[in-house]
Amino acid sequence: MSASGHTSSAGRSPLSPSTTVNGNGTRSGALVPTNNVTTAEGVTVRTRIDPTLTVDDVVRQLCVNLKIKESPTHFALRDELDELVTNDNLRKKIKNKSGLKLVNAPAREARETAAKLSNKTEKNLKLLLFSLQKYIREEAFAREFLDHDGLNELVDVISTSTGNTLAYALTAMQNLMELEYGWASLTDDFILTIVHILASPQSLINVCRPATAILKKLVEADPSSLPGPQPASSSRIAAIAPPGSVYRYGFQAVFTQMRKERGSLETVVNRLGSAEMAMAQYSMMLINSLLAHASDDSWEEFIAELERLNVRKAVVRLMSLHNIEDLMTSCMDFKANIVRVTYRKKMTVVDPEEDVTHAEFLDHIWTATKLDEEMDANGQSLKWRKLGFDSEDIAQEFNEVGVLGLECLKKFIEGDPEFPKIISEQLSRPEERRCPIGKGSNEVVALLSEHWDIYAPGYSTATTFQPLFLDFHRVHSLATHFFIRMWSESGATSGDFPRIVALVRSQVKLALRKESSREWHEVEADFLESDYRDVRDRQMEQLELEDDLLSKIPVRNLRAKLYKESFEFVKQQRIQCLLQGAWFVNATPQPTNRDGVPRRPLRPWRFMRLDTSQKYLHYVDSAVKFPVRNGLEDLPERIDVSLISEIAGGTCASPPNMLREQNDFPPSSAPIPSPLSFSLLSAHEGSLADLIAPDSSRWADWTDGLNMLRRDGGHVSSKETFGFVQALTEIGLKIKLLDLSGEMVEIPSGLVAGAPPTNNDFFFSELL
Template sequence: MDQADVPALLSRLASDEDAARKMAVFKLQSSINDPAFADVFISSGGLVILRRLIMNTGGNTLAYSLQSLTRLLEVDMGWDIFEGYMASDLIERLVELIVTNPLVNILRGAMSILVALVSHLQSAPAGKHIATTVKAPGMFGFRALKPALAVHPQFFDHVISQLQSADHALCAASLMLINALIRDVVSKDDGTSNAKTSSSEDWSKVIKKLQDLGLIKAAYNLMQSSALQDLAQPLLDFQTLTKVLLRKWKEVKVDIERPEHRRALKGTHLASAPDRSFASNSGTSPTTSGEPGTKRHNPEKWRRLGFQTESPASDFHVAGFLGMMDLTDYVRRNEDGFQKMLLEQSTKPLDERCPIARSSLAVTMILFEHFGIDKADLEDTRGYQAIDNIKTNDKIFKPLLLQWSRLHVAGLHAFFRMWKATGAERDDFEKVAELVRILVERVVGQATRTKDIAEIEEELQDYEYSRLREVQMELLELSFDHQWGQYLYQVREELKHEALTFVKEQRIRCLLQGSWFSKPIPSRDQPGHQHQRETNSIDAKKRLYAPKPWRFARLSHNRRYLHFADFVDKVTPDPNLESLDDKIDLSTISSVVSNVSAGEDSQSVSSGSTLRNNTAQPPGTPKASTTGAAANSTGPKTTTKITIYSYSNPAEAAKGGDTAEQAVLTLHPTSNSLASEWLDGLLMLLNQAPITAETKKLSTLVSDYGMKIRLLNVGVDAVYNGPQPGAGVVPSREGLDDDYYYEI
């Protein structure tokens, strides 16, 4: 609409005909958010007419009027409508509409205007005095609503009830109004005013009233619902304000001179079912008095409840009034369990008792740190845009934060359970607190947005201590690796090389010592066949040899030759090199093939990471491999086999020519350990990597022990300075005889 049309528009807005007014205000709402048009409209007296429409009309005309004022305020214009002696009537009209009008479009408009009204001072430029921003500072913020709230005390009930509305826009407007009210009353208490003045008490009273009306439950349901996308901004704002409130409660120091603090402490004491044999004071002070003439007090009045001293206010130094709220809330919800717990603890030695109050404060701080309450600020959510990613929603929105009280009670019960399961004592308090901290991170921290609080409570109660210890060890290892990993990586590599060198020498020494291997004999020489043949004396006389089922192999001292020979029986001592007739030059070996398992992976292994099967390979560096299971042998002992291959033409192979391989020696180890020693010994002797699981396990064991020794970093001189004077001297037996006895 053109600015020149403003006089005609105002004329139609002031018309007595409802149809003309309705059409005019309908057009107004689509044009008034243009600053140039709005400026002409205000200067022409349009605010007076718009105010009159809001005060006197209804139906769509009223809805369009409210929408027009909302859009005018969005461009930061038209605030003069809330000034003057009639401003309170307009505010009361808006409050009345929220309380009495059932139409959604009217409710949305009225709430949006009140949001702007309450938030106006909050959006003032930083460092600029309020008096220079608005002309009537008393008519904005929460104070502007107080006269109207006195007339319509059910206002908050209706606002919170709209949080369950099916209209998401109305629901968002209601939550935005609540956020604006909370932000205003909290920002008024900057900590500089006297704690006992009414201005600093307003915020806690307003918050308590909103909570009693079901605000927390309604916001919790919205944060877990599918409507989150449409309500992302106000819900995120509410979540931040919840953190701000928790932080402010923590910052309130517990003072026994304040009536509400004194009542909370006294209520906790009375709920503990104190021993009536000790008479209490008049109730004006929770501390023990030592003045003459006063009645007797229980010397453990507060320590019995789990406080560290008889001056309980000092225990709240860290958690503040938030810690007191959590403790009193736990006692109120679980009075019978609280008394039972105290009675159970009273039967134990003092050092073994679980300090209930101290545990409650510890859980409060665990939750405080888990949710990052200290990082919350009133301005945190001003720059957030609409959130589209569902996975991001699960990370940003924390509906469990709104279930603070139930989380605290569940965490405290978990603390008691851990204390009992670990058999903890007083000096172990921080260790148990650390376990509960890990438990909260594990259960609460990994919970999805839609997970119900009842499931969280159940998991906190049922999480096994053994699993929690495993998690703790994993976290410690990760923390250690994160801090020291860059330094330990190089050490591990060095130790790995040293361990491999050590194992190589051990394996080669096994070869130097020599070993017995079984040797399969032909079926004709088996005992059954031999008995049939020996029935013929002529055949028996023709037998020129006896079966030799044993083979002994030994590496030469210079580690260049592998000597071996076959025997009818094992001989003792083991044969020396001179008695072993056959030998193999290790420089001619082309590959070592075996069916010995290479651990979990039994594929073929060879040098240069080239897999080798039983086919001939081009000449080059000697190779090692493992093949499939050997065929059933008729040998006496085992089917495990190690076969050593050599080139049929070593000279041609040395030149790089293509030449075939041939088996020159086959060994049948009698045990897996012997197979591992000889297979890996031969491979390492040929400068190849070991492949069997047993050798790898031994190498890892040596490396791990080396790491532990280096981490200890303790020298002999650090722990042993030599014997004490006179130590180790054998006493003389001069003058003694052998007449002695033992007294039992």
């Protein structure tokens, strides 16, 4: 019987007042749940829907029984929250007795929306855009909207709107850009409009958030980010986007427009101090994307501008304003990006003849010494040897530390107004007793690089935030002053250089211990107030436990190479775990719902697996565990990996009264967060999944694997992964050294290149 009291036509009716369908599809006398269905005219009918029907069948028979004359293809069902009812969620909506609405089908709604947007006098534009920002995520709606010139109409609205209307339009564009098609025609003028909106001090927070997200998406839409497995190497690959691809923008497209809008980058950095955490996080994510995708042509300019704006200090200050757990992923991503920046500077050769900036830095350093240039007995300049280098070949002197060493020396001299007196005092001593300040500065850079694992771009295994690393230059200045003081207090001579370096290495380990929780004044005191004899005694104790061989430059370089290989090996192992898949518990997120009652998942178990394209996480929710076949046939649902902005740990609890299998999870009377829980968070959708791993190894596999998989990620969050990388590195190093020490081969502290051939009359012999 229909809701209006009439019997439906032939076939199974969705409007059956006294029947239900059990799990095998047969009818029983028990009553099925009743749903309220509301029509566009506001008529509400109580309806019992057969859950074995498809949505198309339900809509068709509703139209028949409600005597709607239009074609059923023009209609669809939505729930109270405007979520589209599909074949996948229909049964859940029926079981939960969700209120349903008979509304326009997505394609029809899209056509009408595009038409209304073209009417600039539309009175209900704000309401229209409010609905658009939700519907645009549905593929059927999006395709029809794009086919009817909806993108250009939306761009026009963004260009001419303000206030909440603009906020809704920007959010609609942000959601549209989650698709991998349809927005390849966005122009430079549009990007400049978004930059202008972002930089405007009058822009509201709800306007700035989607504007920031749009720029981030454009930065990441470069050809090298085309979907699919990432290359094994962390270096950027040359790629060309196919015709019509949205992956045709990238860093240069956005940064070029940011140059035109004065103060735009400064505004983004300043918003890291926003009291609104979401705004600070959006700004942090945009900065990370710019850092991760910076092009070679503009890299130096962009990094110099960020350094001028003191972005590192802004990030450290951000940690003091908000709960670090809320921003952990973004800040760890920033730290990993600064590792890349630091490594690149370290590997950039100092070449004052070719690079004007390098020449200016060197001139600035020499001018700050207030020394006069002299000549030696052979008529050669004594300029850089006066500063404590071994030769006048400045490129060779900075060979191990590159531009990073040059910058550190410049800032060290700039930060000490007494430096001219220090250098004059050293020059007044006998030559063999002079402290080699320039050489010592470079050695401190090498020691700090070793301490913070600056071995290769994109490889960082630190599991905690390291604020002192972000203050690299300041720590370098402290350690270099310590080097000079140890040299003087020990009465060192030129042959004691390795001994003083060993003292500095020991002090660096002491001062930078537990740096995530130490105050700056404590670090400062360790460097400035430590007595030489105490440092020497502690260093001697350490030498009994360590092998001096490990401090030699060739061995340090070997460790750097093995570290990179170990990280890549562990990364691939973690991703393989994701490809194999695993069972998790569907958890209760914190905080709970409005009533304060833990929200119990409908199905307590979830199996999740990454597809081979590394683009989607496919999953299935189940009441019990079952054998999952290879492939994706058993996994009907999926999560787009590109939507995951953060993997947060310790965020959720086991659902209450959950039936646990033996040896799975210990019972818990209170819904407290589990240390094995993690949430996949989206920048604007909240949590995409709340899960609990069966053990710490599975937790490390998935949290670190997903972090490594993210294109703007690269850090790890578990001590287990950190330990694996370190252990593999040390084991590999010891094996390599056994090969040498077994042959009693002497490893030099450094290699000196011989004189170049006087002519071209030579050849390289092939070793047999």
